[in-house]
Amino acid sequence: xxxxxxxxxxxxxxxxxxxxxxxxxxxxxxxxxxxxxxxxxxxxxxxxxxxxxxxxxxxxxxxxxxxxxxxxxxxxxxxxxxxxxxxxxxxxxxxxxxxxxxxxxxxxxxxxxxxxxxxxxxxxxxxxxxxxxxxxxxxxxxxxxxxxxxxxxxxxxxxxxxxxxxxxxxxxxxxxxxxxxxxxxxxxxxxxxxxxxxxxxxxxxxxxxxxxxxxxxxxxxxxxxxxxxxxxxxxxxxxxxxxxxxxxxxxxxxxxxxxxxxxxxxxxxxxxxxxxxxxxxxxxxxxxxxxxxxxxxxxxxxxxxxxxxxxxxxxxxxxxxxxxxxxxxxxxxxxxxxxxxxxxxxxxxxxxxxxxxxxxxxxxxxxxxxxxxxxxxxxxxxxxxxxxxxxxxxxxxxxxxxxxxxxxxxxxxxxxxxxxxxxxxxxxxxxxxxxxxxxxxxxxxxxxxxxxxxxxxxxxxxxxxxxxxxxxxxxxxxxxxxxxxxxxxxxxxxxxxxxxxxxxxxxxxxxxxxxxxxxxxxxxxxxxxxxxxxxxxxxxxxxxxxxxxxxxxxxxxxxxxxxxxxxxxxxxxxxxxxxxxxxxxxxxx
Amino acid sequence: xxxxxxxxxxxxxxxxxxxxxxxxxxxxxxxxxxxxxxxxxxxxxxxxxxxxxxxxxxxxxxxxxxxxxxxxxxxxxxxxxxxxxxxxxxxxxxxxxxxxxxxxxxxxxxxxxxxxxxxxxxxxxxxxxxxxxxxxxxxxxxxxxxxxxxxxxxxxxxxxxxxxxxxxxxxxxxxxxxxxxxxxxxxxxxxxxxxxxxxxxxxxxxxxxxxxxxxxxxxxxxxxxxxxxxxxxxxxxxxxxxxxxxxxxxxxxxxxxxxxxxxxxxxxxxxxxxxxxxxxxxxxxxxxxxxxxxxxxxxxxxxxxxxx
Numbered sequence: 001x002x003x004x005x006x007x008x009x010x011x012x013x014x015x016x017x018x019x020x021x022x023x024x025x026x027x028x029x030x031x032x033x034x035x036x037x038x039x040x041x042x043x044x045x046x047x048x049x050x051x052x053x054x055x056x057x058x059x060x061x062x063x064x065x066x067x068x069x070x071x072x073x074x075x076x077x078x079x080x081x082x083x084x085x086x087x088x089x090x091x092x093x094x095x096x097x098x099x100x101x102x103x104x105x106x107x108x109x110x111x112x113x114x115x116x117x118x119x120x121x122x123x124x125x126x127x128x129x130x131x132x133x134x135x136x137x138x139x140x141x142x143x144x145x146x147x148x149x150x151x152x153x154x155x156x157x158x159x160x161x162x163x164x165x166x167x168x169x170x171x172x173x174x175x176x177x178x179x180x181x182x183x184x185x186x187x188x189x190x191x192x193x194x195x196x197x198x199x200x201x202x203x204x205x206x207x208x209x210x211x212x213x214x215x216x217x218x219x220x221x222x223x224x225x226x227x228x229x230x231x232x233x234x235x236x237x238x239x240x241x242x243x244x245x246x247x248x249x250x251x252x253x254x255x256x257x258x259x260x261x262x263x264x265x266x267x268x269x270x271x272x273x274x275x276x277x278x279x280x281x282x283x284x285x286x287x288x289x290x291x292x293x294x295x296x297x298x299x300x301x302x303x304x305x306x307x308x309x310x311x312x313x314x315x316x317x318x319x320x321x322x323x324x325x326x327x328x329x330x331x332x333x334x335x336x337x338x339x340x341x342x343x344x345x346x347x348x349x350x351x352x353x354x355x356x357x358x359x360x361x362x363x364x365x366x367x368x369x370x371x372x373x374x375x376x377x378x379x380x381x382x383x384x385x386x387x388x389x390x391x392x393x394x395x396x397x398x399x400x401x402x403x404x405x406x407x408x409x410x411x412x413x414x415x416x417x418x419x420x421x422x423x424x425x426x427x428x429x430x431x432x433x434x435x436x437x438x439x440x441x442x443x444x445x446x447x448x449x450x451x452x453x454x455x456x457x458x459x460x461x462x463x464x465x466x467x468x469x470x471x472x473x474x475x476x477x478x479x480x481x482x483x484x485x486x487x488x489x490x491x492x493x494x495x496x497x498x499x500x501x502x503x504x505x506x507x508x509x510x511x512x513x514x515x516x517x518x519x520x521x522x523x524x525x526x527x528x529x530x531x532x533x534x535x536x537x538x539x540x541x542x543x544x545x546x547x548x549x550x551x552x553x554x555x556x557x558x559x560x561x562x563x564x565x566x567x568x569x570x571x572x573x574x575x576x577x578x579x580x581x582x583x584x585x586x587x588x589x
Numbered sequence: 590x591x592x593x594x595x596x597x598x599x600x601x602x603x604x605x606x607x608x609x610x611x612x613x614x615x616x617x618x619x620x621x622x623x624x625x626x627x628x629x630x631x632x633x634x635x636x637x638x639x640x641x642x643x644x645x646x647x648x649x650x651x652x653x654x655x656x657x658x659x660x661x662x663x664x665x666x667x668x669x670x671x672x673x674x675x676x677x678x679x680x681x682x683x684x685x686x687x688x689x690x691x692x693x694x695x696x697x698x699x700x701x702x703x704x705x706x707x708x709x710x711x712x713x714x715x716x717x718x719x720x721x722x723x724x725x726x727x728x729x730x731x732x733x734x735x736x737x738x739x740x741x742x743x744x745x746x747x748x749x750x751x752x753x754x755x756x757x758x759x760x761x762x763x764x765x766x767x768x769x770x771x772x773x774x775x776x777x778x779x780x781x782x783x784x785x786x787x788x789x790x791x792x793x794x795x796x797x798x799x800x801x802x803x804x805x806x807x808x809x810x811x812x813x814x815x816x817x818x819x820x821x822x823x824x825x826x827x828x829x830x831x832x833x834x835x836x837x838x839x840x841x842x843x844x845x846x847x848x849x850x851x852x853x854x855x856x857x858x859x860x861x862x863x864x865x866x867x868x869x870x871x872x873x874x875x876x877x878x879x880x881x882x883x884x885x886x887x888x889x890x891x892x893x894x895x896x897x
Contacts, residue, residue, distance in 0.1 A: 044849040045870040048684065048839035054691035066846065069694040076820030078796065078827035131893055145886050149876040156881055166882065169890035179881050192877025200872045209873030220872060346863060347874040370861035371838035378656065378834025379827070383796060387789030390796055407785055410834060411657050411671055416862040443696050493827050
């Protein structure tokens with residue numbers, strides 16, 4: 001019997017695994033997708049080869065991507081769920097953006113704008129309580145203030161132009177803009193100063209080389225040890241640490257990682273009248289063999305779509321029917337500014353600047369290579385600009401109606417990808433029971449009934465819709481102030497890139513699945529360790545840092561409650577993933 | 590041909606809508622049979638799959654140039670062209686079909702039902718004579734249509750790639766927008782014969798789950814997949830339109846899977862002035878300006894210092 005089994009090696013699972021492995025527990029991590037242990041050889045970074053939902057190396061499907069189809073999920077509306085299988089999970093895609101949550105999303109908030117948030121679904125803990133965990137994760141990854149390229153300079157010019165103040169802290173206190181706090185090692189040596197690839201090798205170059213491929217998985221600078229790659233996706237940070245915990249943590253024990261292991265059932269038994277998790281069953285995606293393993297504690301870290309699916313397929317208690325409900329996604333939207341000047345949109349970290357509007361949400365500047373730029377221009381719930389608008393097609397400070405940029409307009413807009421600046425709208429959206437994951441009536445796949453992901457895009461709450469309109473207006477104003485010749489609003493259909501709260505913790509047992517410690521209310525020894533544990537959508541900020549801070553807190557809880565240990569965050573200093581002991585262990589592996 | 594085609598289409602429209610019982614009873618193929626004498630079916634068998642492949646390709650070519658026009662025949666057909674290369678040169682139609690076929694791994698019986706639902710959209714579409722030479726020329730004489738080819742494939746219970754029923758759906762919507770689109774410069778695809786604006790109207794019907802489209806799917810879909818037609822239309826419409834804006838700018842047309850490298854510079858990179866002169870992704874750029882207000886690090890705000 002293992003001490004702990006963690007299901008999923010994405011943005012959350014490796015955090016809990018690393019922390020508990022460092023305490024000496026026997027931790028098994030099961031990942032349904034492949035393990036990428038040599039990305040410089042395994043990843044091309046070409047846009048289709050990376051991102052194709054059919055056979056891209058960052059798709060959601062089994063390892064043999066050219067031979068087997070991806071795992072199909074039912075989406076009964078215009079939408080696209082960008083899931084990802086493999087070590088690192090969706091942090092392979094993420095931009096490393098690591099803002100803390102809005103304080104107003106938590107139970108202890110009593111500011112004058114306290115009523116502006118999703119007050120019915122606050123976190124059942126205080127923001128102040130989470131800060132030591134934020135600081136622990138920020139030091140471990142580490143999180144650093146982002147450097148500035150041309151696109152950031154253009155965006156900051158717009159922020160200054162509309163009179164926003166600068167936020168020079170880690171916390172969101174008022175309407176303000178700032179460079180991102182990114183889980184990206186900032187450029188050193190020749191990085192960011194040359195395009196000569198002979199001089200962009202580690203150690204001559206360190207940190208971010210401004211290649212522009214955050215979304216395709218980061219392996220820059222070449223030749224750097226895995227834990228010294230620029231972007232701190234978990235396969236560059238927490239996974240190397242969890243696998244080498246015996247070498248950098250006193251009393252630590254290396255975690256075990258099994259890739260291509262898709263968990264199909266949580267095993268349980270009744271103990272003292274309580275349903276209790278006792279292990280998992282998984283399927284080897286390459287051989288088809290079934291395996292079972294027992295553990296004292298099981299942690300679900302498979303993501304907001306797969307966690308509810310696995311829970312429901314395991315036929316575990318769901319007395320209030322909230323498993324899978326309350327899916328939040330920041331109701332994201334997209335605006336594009338077209339400039340007459342060079343912006344460098346395809347170069348550098350994909351997002352290094354942001355604006356926060358407490359009670360409303362956030363904006364962030366985004367740069368993309370051309371095919372993803374085309375995708376972003378073409379993904380709309382408002383039809384095709386100039387032809388039809390699906391009953392939407394909002395007008396405002398942008399040019400014309402919102403909608404899909406298509407035809408001659410798309411070709412003209414994308415005639416120079418480095419004359420664009422994108423703004424991603426991250427709405428402070430409400431938890432709504434109707435947005436949810438259920439089991440599909442489509443035939444099951446090899447891992448059981450598949451999930452059906454439902455978003456009622458047009459039935460979102462008035463607060464959510466008003467927040468998005470406010471933010472779109474502000475985004476257009478910033479782009480105009482920055483000098484955009486043309487501003488386009490796409491009006492995204494549901495594109496859950498930021499996903500949260502489908503296994504939510506909450507103050508009220510009637511509308512939550514987890515208690516305040518991320519343990520399932522009705523199943524002892526079963527925890528959730530990823531964004532699906534969130535009580536809400538954080539007020540708009542990007543979720544991964546909070547996922548990892550909350551996961552660190554959950555690890556302490558598991559250690560204290562089931563293994564008789566003591567918490568460590570308050571009394572110890574974290575070991576950075578850059579630590580020389582970690583590097584030595586990675587190189588020795 | 591036109592009059593004959595229209596009458597056949599009207600007939601099949603009715604059988605399509607009213608044919609759920611026939612499908613369930615397994616008798617619909619014989620009901621639909623009519624264009625090609627049974628004796629010629631061995632010949633039809635030889636041409637059925639290439640014909641349907643051409644239908645699908647030309648439909649996706651019509652979609653690709655709807656997203657990004659170019660200097661090609663499909664752009665000419667929609668009356669919106671562009672002097673610079675476009676998605677046809679970038680092999681975007683092939684990428685669209687490949688992606689949809691693999692990404693939408695829907696159950697076989699569902700795909701077959703979808704194809705059956707929308708086959709009336711090509712009931713007037715003759716198998717192009719470019720495919721019919723030599724011994725196959727007799728099929729042209731009897732007016733063999735894409736619907737005949739599809740009927741044969743469905744009758745033989747063959748696997749259907751997801752791109753085909755979605756192409757049929759686009760073509761059906763095209764005939765709703767302009768019935769005469771069955772005749773035009775692209776003989777195998779009514780959708781590809783629409784003008785640029787008409788293509789938008791066709792997709793409006795798909796994205797807004799036009800009741801006729803919904804009824805056709807619901808009448809044909811097997812249990813337990815009925816009642817999901819409107820969601821499928823909205824999802825599929827959005828995915829196809831979005832992928833069509835993505836595909837022309839990718840490396841797909843020149844990518845070598847063996848080496849994971851492009852064999853030459855992707856056309857989409859020229860269209861977007863992306864990394865002029867390069868064929869491979871860059872490892873970095875001299876793009877670093879500095880740090881805003883020279884600030885390299887920030888800390889927890891005084892309001893929150895000191896923890897809980």
